[in-house]
Amino acid sequence: EKGGFAHFMLKEIYEQPKSVRDTVNPRLLNGLPSLGCGDLSGVERVHIIGCGTAMHAGLVGRAAIERFARVPAEVHVASEFRYGDPIIGKKDLAVIISQSGETADTLAALRLAKQKGVRTMAIVNVVGSSIAREADCVLYTWAGPEIAVASTKAYSVQLAMLDLLALQLALDHGRISPHETRVLCADLQKLPDMVEEALKLDASCKEAAAAYAKQEIAFFIGRGVDYPSSMEGALKLKEIAYVESEAYAAGELKHGTISLIVEHTPVIALATQSKLFEKTVSNIKEVKARGAEVLLLCGKGAHVTEDVADHVLMLPDVPEWLMPSVLVVPLQLFAYYMAAERGCDIDQPRNLAKSVTVE
Numbered sequence: 001e002k003g004g005f006a007h008f009m010l011k012e013i014y015e016q017p018k019s020v021r022d023t024v025n026p027r028l029l030n031g032l033p034s035l036g037c038g039d040l041s042g043v044e045r046v047h048i049i050g051c052g053t054a055m056h057a058g059l060v061g062r063a064a065i066e067r068f069a070r071v072p073a074e075v076h077v078a079s080e081f082r083y084g085d086p087i088i089g090k091k092d093l094a095v096i097i098s099q100s101g102e103t104a105d106t107l108a109a110l111r112l113a114k115q116k117g118v119r120t121m122a123i124v125n126v127v128g129s130s131i132a133r134e135a136d137c138v139l140y141t142w143a144g145p146e147i148a149v150a151s152t153k154a155y156s157v158q159l160a161m162l163d164l165l166a167l168q169l170a171l172d173h174g175r176i177s178p179h180e181t182r183v184l185c186a187d188l189q190k191l192p193d194m195v196e197e198a199l200k201l202d203a204s205c206k207e208a209a210a211a212y213a214k215q216e217i218a219f220f221i222g223r224g225v226d227y228p229s230s231m232e233g234a235l236k237l238k239e240i241a242y243v244e245s246e247a248y249a250a251g252e253l254k255h256g257t258i259s260l261i262v263e264h265t266p267v268i269a270l271a272t273q274s275k276l277f278e279k280t281v282s283n284i285k286e287v288k289a290r291g292a293e294v295l296l297l298c299g300k301g302a303h304v305t306e307d308v309a310d311h312v313l314m315l316p317d318v319p320e321w322l323m324p325s326v327l328v329v330p331l332q333l334f335a336y337y338m339a340a341e342r343g344c345d346i347d348q349p350r351n352l353a354k355s356v357t358v359e
């Protein structure tokens with residue numbers, strides 16, 4: 001049932017092009033997003049709510065929403081939201097993200113949002129799940145069943161759905177023209193092929209993992225939209241390879257964390273956005289000067305000099321706004337091969353359950 005793959009996780013990583021295609025295609029009509037959740041032109045603020053990987057998807061989605069629609073968006077950790085005193089206006093939109101649709105904290109957050117009288121939209125992968133049933137509107141993602149405990153393809157489809165939502169909001173708010181929206185939607189339709197291309201980094205990820213497998217800590221750094229990708233990369237490495245890994249906005253390192261960098265400390269630097277590239281390179285130089293062993297992930301077009309990093313993974317050439325969807329593939333593969341090298345139980349990591357139905 002693993003389709004020839006050694007683990008469900010690897011199989012699910014490889015299913016991502018299909019999952020993204022199955023999720024995006026039914027939501028496009030004449031080349032424009034068609035979410036079927038009514039007119040979004042009156043939405044004044046977006047609250048995105050989820051846990052773990054779903055919350056990370058929300059952080060990437062927030063950037064797309066603010067960039068294209070210029071609608072303020074916030075991301076809430078569901079367990080904090082539910083016991084907090086969130087400020088929510090009647091014209092806001094609450095977007096609840098959950099693969100399983102059964103996460104206790106996320107479900108409670110949805111109920112609180114409904115109680116506050118705000119419109120709720122759920123991005124869910126399991127048909128008929130509690131969150132899907134209770135939200136005002138459901139956007140199903142079509143990753144298919146995710147068996148491995150660590151979430152991979154569900155994250156990719158959440159990103160794709162959030163991209164569609166960002167474009168729909170932007171269009172409904174008149175921030176981008178139908179023509180511009182069509183161009184962006186055409187990018188999105190090509191995303192499955194781009195993800196397919198990223199899977200070709202498999203062997204290089206395995207090689208990089210072999211170089212770092214004996215390390216017990218790792219730092220992920222990135223600026224802008226690469227920061228949430230860093231968080232997702234670090235979470236994968238923690239949960240399946242048991243490496244203590246942390247993500248930092250690259251500019252934050254020097255405000256304390258850099259004291260932890262010594263000879264051979266692994267630093268995984270993500271730099272997919274051209275306008276921030278040189279800034280991240282400066283941070284890489286700072287950690288390299290203290291002995292860090294740097295793995296750099298960047299776009300093909302980036303100007304990478306020989307000595308900037310110890311290992312480099314070049315991502316396929318894709319529009320920069322879609323980079324998080326492509327970047328996550330080598331991050332997943334890196335964590336996977338690290339876990340394999342370290343002899344971990346990849347599909348069933350210790351202490352974790354697939355669906356967290358208790359708080």
Ligand code: F6R
Nearest residue numbers: 052053054098099100103150151
């Ligand atoms: C990480 C992971 C978890 C889940 C989180 C939310 O790989 O799987 O962080 O993303 O427990 O689960 P759902 O999306 O089912 O609400």
